[in-house]
Amino acid sequence: MTVDVGICSTDHVNAEVYAALLSELPDANLVGISGESRERVRKQANSVGAAAMSHQELMDAADGVVICSTNAAHKALVDLALRNDVAFLCEKPLATSLATAREIRDRCAESDVVAGMAMPIRYSRPMRRLKEQYEAGAVGELIAVSGVNRGRMPGGWFVDPEQAGGGAVADHTDHIVDIVRWITGEEIEEVYAETTTRFYDIPVEDVNLLSMTLSNGASFIMDGSWSTPQKNSFWGDADVELVGTEETLAADCFGYRYDHVSDTGHGRHTESIYWGADPNNALLRDFVAAIRGESTLAAAATVDDAVRTAAVIEAAYESVERGEPVDVDR
Amino acid sequence: MRQIVAVGPETAVRAHVERYDRFDDAAIAGLVGVSEACADGIGAPRYESVSDALRETDADGVDVCGPGAVHGDALREALDAGVPARCDPPFALDGDAFDGLVSLASDGEGWLTAYSPHRFSRLYDRLRTDVDAGAIGSIGVARIKRTAPFDGAGWNSSYAGISAAADPVDALCAVLAHDADVLEWTFGAVERVFARARSGGRYDHVHAMFAFREGGRATIETTWSDEWTPEPRVDVEYSGNQGRLHFDEHDTLTALRNGGDHGQVAPPGDDCRGGALRAFLERIEGEERPPSAVDPEGPSRAVVAVRRSVAEGRPVTLTEEGSR
Incomplete structure (x- = not known):
């Protein structure tokens, strides 16, 4: 069908x-x-x-x-x-x-x-492998998490606080917070945020640095800034590193890349091209299978998961206002 | 010829002596903190304390081979005697030790330099030159991620002597201090710090977020193991409103390879640690007392703030007087 x-x-x-x-x-x-x-x-x-x-x-x-x-x-x-x-x-x-x-x-x-x-991102093969290894106990007890999800400033309504709900914090917090929750099974308990506007003349923040704690006590730092230069060879990144008592593991969603240097008379230009399995495609295939009744969409982030990350985003903005760490309203 | 008393754990002392030996205008007057066998091997007298060494020799300077905070007594004895001293940052880990050393240096004849050897590496110098020339515009976010410890020399020679730190957080702060030093050197004074640290099993970890007085932000992440040596890793990225500068461990190791090993290219006297020691000698030889009795104060002040933030779970604002 x-x-x-x-x-x-x-x-x-x-x-x-x-x-x-x-x-x-x-x-x-x-x-x-x-x-x-x-x-x-x-x-x-x-x-x-x-x-x-x-x-x-x-x-x-x-x-x-x-x-x-x-x-x-x-x-x-x-x-x-x-x-x-x-x-x-x-x-x-x-x-x-x-x-x-x-x-x-x-x-x-x-x-x-x-x-x-x-x-x-939950359909990214490196992230799925990282989750398997974590669940198999490869890192031991989790001590610290580090994540990045930077990107180019998208402009348009993304920098309109009414339409977007904020700037880089609203735009680039979900992916890494969600993937860390998914991999570790832990919730975000506390957030301290450092934000500012340094890269562009826009009415919202383009620096998004979050220092968090997980429910098991591990620390979690994330950089979700719009700091990727517009002329960068790749749009951004999505990496997670888990530091444990036994081992340190890291996954790079878009690590499989090659470079293309173009020298055509229109100026030199280098583009970095992702060649790994496309997580967008895997997500959409699962969505279609779920509509057909062949999948429960169990691997995807749910609306409830999105509420959890919305709580982190709200806590981050509150932290900026108060200048101190803020408990996440779970 | 400048006479130097070298203080610290044997590995670090040997690394420093190897560099002084390459300078025409320096000699080792005495050693503190090493075994008799080590002193015999080096060919310099061994003393129980810096005070003893200064009493028995005509030393021109005291070189603490490692983070000064681990050798507070040595620094105090040198400054008490009015003798110039150098160490790696941080020179203190808490406010009382910080204030004590600053007032001791300010009130006496001696002075203290605590630059990270990073400042004397070609790489960091080139990065700073690029930033100064406007290569990235205004700093937005500087990110530094580093895995320690760092056995051997080469680009990691800045970290000699850190394993002497007794506490995991102190060790993490001793590593982080070098990055704090370079950040302040490149982007100006730090206004606010927030940090978290966790220890356990093979690895200890700290992350710190810095807000610069001029407006940019920085993160430093340090993973430490004093038992298990992970693959040395570093990732440094300065993102500004007009571009980005970046390097990682591959950019620092690939100049000379022997199979799977990476060879050191610069002779010891000409590497970053050699540069730091050379600068110390030149400052001793200067006619004038340095304008600041403790130089630089900022990175160690930032480390004191990091420890306070870790302990109290809140951001710490750095003031001129101290870390409140």
Whole structure:
């Protein structure tokens, strides 16, 4: 059985990535792309052979959608999907506040619609291997965790605090916090944040440094800054290191890369190209399988997981305001 | 010819003596903290204390081979006697020791230098020159990640003598102090510190977040093992609003290889530790007393703040008077 899927909103930079991958999946039929910007929606739809639609038209036509809107619009679009019994993956963060994230979670709990987060890192093979080794006791007792998820400053609505819920903290905290929770089974207990705006003239923070503790007492430092230069050869990174009493293990989601140096007369340019298995593709395959009833989407980050990271993000912003470590409201 | 009393654990003392031997204007007047056999091997008299050595010799300077905080008595005895001293950072691990040494140096004839040898490496010097020339614009985030200990010489020779630290957090702070020193040297004074440390089994770990007075931020992560030697690792990255500078251990080790081993290229007198000792000698030879009796104070002050932050679980703001 082929399932009908769609991209709900083109506001997020990943909409194009997901559309291209869904259009190639054998068990999925990319029926449409919806959004507010008719021109952009038509352009993206044309590029993958799908139809441009309104959000309601897409919900009528699709069995499942990937919600790629601004963060502020997630709640309305999740509501729309739930009302139409349409399965969804939602871009992170789930909401612009912890309270709204909890409302979305509670609304989802009343439905049996397939729901998850569009967060592919749990499908990264290095991260899955790291989790296997951790669970096998390879590091011994966990002492400390270190993670990075830097990237280029995305601009647009990502730097509008109303639409995004903040800056680099809102944008680049979910992935690493979620993957550490998933690998270790521990929760974040306390957050101290150092943020500032140093790289760009924007109204939100572009430096996102978090010092945390896990429920087992391990320390956890994370750099989620928008510090990757715009001309960097790769978009950013997603690495985790676990320091234990027995061993130190590290995983680099995008470590499998080669360099391409272009020297064509238009100036020299070096691009670093990822050649490993694509975690986005694995996530979307699992989503399609879940719609077909062949998967429980158990590997994906759930809406409840997204509420946990929303609590960390909220604690981080509170820490900045208070200038001290803050307990996470779990 | 400048006469130097060398103090510290044997491995570190030997490393320093090997470098002084290459200088035409330096001689070892005495050794403190080493065995008779070690002293015989080096060919210099051994003394029980720095006070004894200074009483029996005409020493021009006292060289503490390792972090000064581990050899506080030696520093105090040198400064009490009005003799210039050098050590690796940190020269103190708590506020009382810090204040005591600063006032001792300020009130007496002696002075203390506690630069990290990192400052005398071509690599760090080049990075700092690039930053000064505007290569990355204004600093946004500086990240340093380092795995210790560091047996042998080469690019890790900055860390000789650290294994003498008694407590894991002290050892971590002794490693971290070198990075704090380079950060302050490159990006200016640190205003605020927050740090966490954990110890257990084979590994100990500290992470520290620094806020510079000029606005940028930095993180230092140090993983330490005094029993198990992990693969030496370092990752240094300075990200600014106009670019990024980065190096890791591969960039420091690949100049000379012998099978799986990496060879040292610079002769000992010309490596970063040699440079630090050369600078000490030149400062002794200077006509004028250095403008600051303790130079630099900032990195050790930052380390005191790191320890306080670890102990109290809160950010610590550095003031001119101390770490509050």
